[in-house]
Amino acid sequence: MSVYEDESFSASSDPLPLVVKLARAGLFDDYVVYESGGRWTVAGGALATVSLDAKQVKTTLAGEDEIAVEWTGSPADALRRALDALPIQGWNAYGWLGFDFAGLIASLVSRGSEAPGGELARLIVPRTEVRIDERGVVVRSADEAERARVLELLREPVDPITPAATGIDVRADGEGYRERVAQAVKEIQLGQYQKVILSRTVRIPFEADMAGTYEVGRRGNTPARSFLLRMNGTEAAGFSPEVIVTVDADGHVLTQPLAGTRAFGRGTEADAAARSELESDPKEVFEHAVSVRAAQEELRGVCRAGTVGVDDFMGIKERGSVQHLASLVTGTLDERRTSWDALEAVFPAITASGIPKRESLDAIFRLDETRRGLYSGAVLSASHDGALDAALVLRAVYQQDGQAWLRAGAGIVTDSTPEREFEETCEKLSSVAPFVVRAD
Incomplete structure (x- = not known):
């Protein structure tokens, strides 16, 4: 009807x-x-x-x-x-x-x-x-x-007043995170997996105004997608840097792995230097290349033979307080497949889990401090005509039962150092932490 x-x-x-x-x-x-x-x-x-x-x-x-x-x-x-x-x-x-x-x-x-x-x-x-x-x-x-x-x-006229934000300290519990990164590096060097994303949580010491946080945070970010939701007691406001997968009604498929990170927004010279370092750092280039290769393999499982390719390999995307290496992986959906098959083929995002996925997921469940919930999952839209668009849930504020928190991770590979990976989480958290609005 x-x-x-x-x-x-x-x-x-x-x-x-x-x-x-x-x-x-x-x-x-x-x-x-x-x-x-x-x-x-x-x-x-x-x-x-x-x-x-x-x-x-x-x-x-x-x-x-x-x-x-x-x-x-x-x-x-x-x-x-x-x-x-x-x-x-x-x-x-x-x-x-x-x-x-x-x-x-x-x-x-x-x-x-x-x-x-x-x-x-x-x-x-x-x-x-x-x-x-x-x-x-x-x-x-x-x-x-x-x-x-x-x-x-x-x-009706729109209220021109923008709510005031309260900054959050993102450097808490650095030692615990560094220890978990060191353990992951040992496991990678033993050949248990190639890459894993480990995350850490920063608690917000007050209840957040999620709509206000979304408004202030959206003005301070340049996301691929943004979202604000309240569903069955779960709340989130986020500024996603990355599309997990997009499928249009004609079956064209796109995923955009972002891997490799440096700070952004610190001035023209500092940003240019960070970009140059990002593009030439062997650890960052390796991390990105293996992610793109894995994304191609995943799409080949649901796309027509010969249609999967890479566009704009290792371009730069600026997302709030960070810049990333980014590539587009595209294909055409096989006639026997649906957009939901494509979503399942690439979920969870390589850039939020690791390579190989099964082994990296095992490591995440062992080494991450708590279950992730919505963090690094997806917020999505889907339509009766087969179209689907799924954003990776990163750079977000989460809230449930009056308790609010932030969460961010970094990609760990064999050349990772605990200190650098901790700094990367701080850079990512800084895309959101300055914009949290306290609830009245």
Whole structure:
């Protein structure tokens, strides 16, 4: 059934304050804000919810009881089947996959390992969907009263006041992280794996205003994607430097591994020197090259033969307080495959896990201080026509039950040093730490 009605109008205002205004309005219990390619989408309320754990995929339609079905085989395909079965024409879905979703993918699961616990994916088909870009605003809603209220809010004057941020010290617990890096280097030198990303958490000593943090942080960052979400008690605001995978409705596939990092934003001369060092450092070049090679191998598993290639090899992408080596890996989806197959083929991102993936995941589960949750998972949008866009969850603020934190990692290879990898985490955390807004 088709349940949506659209209304559009022109808007000359900066989209960001409009987006934040809708997030603050209290209209939606759950919502996802997703920015991609110059367009912001606010997906509010749940016309339908699809979630997945290690055993079941659960579907809830508004006003109806939850339906739980045991799934087998591919977890990404289980999500696809659940979405395709919804009685909603022209649906779009928004939500997240946690990093531990990787523990459900057969090719990555070590023999004898336990299945990850808890909810590992959650998607909503929104009741109301607002798209804002330079051409104007489109409001798409299944609720007439909600559509009217959203239109009213969007046409009201925007509050010009930007909230004040509180800086966070990102250098806490350096010694513990250095010790874990040293252990990983030993394991790499013993041939257990080639590369692993180890992360560390920085606690925020107050509750964060997530919408305010998103507004201030977005103005201070240059992300590939940005997002703000509140779903079932989980909150996050992030400025993703990297696309895990994009698949359009015609089956064109793109992934963009970023590996190799130096600081950015310290002045023209310092930035140029850091860039030159990044482009010539053997450790950084090796880390990037093996990531690109692995990304090609992953796409070849789901793309037509001969279509996988690399564009803009080892270009530079500036993302907030850091600059990265970046390459585009592209292909054309095999006719027997779906965008969800492509997502599962590249998940978790090589640049947030390691090489080989199975062995690096084992190392992460042993050496990372806590389970990652949403960190280094994905925030994504998916559509009934097969299109899918998944952003890597990095450079983000996380909050649950009033507790907020930051998290960042670094890629460890045989030539890594604990001190340099700790500094890299500080550089990455500095893309977010200055922009955290304290809740009133």
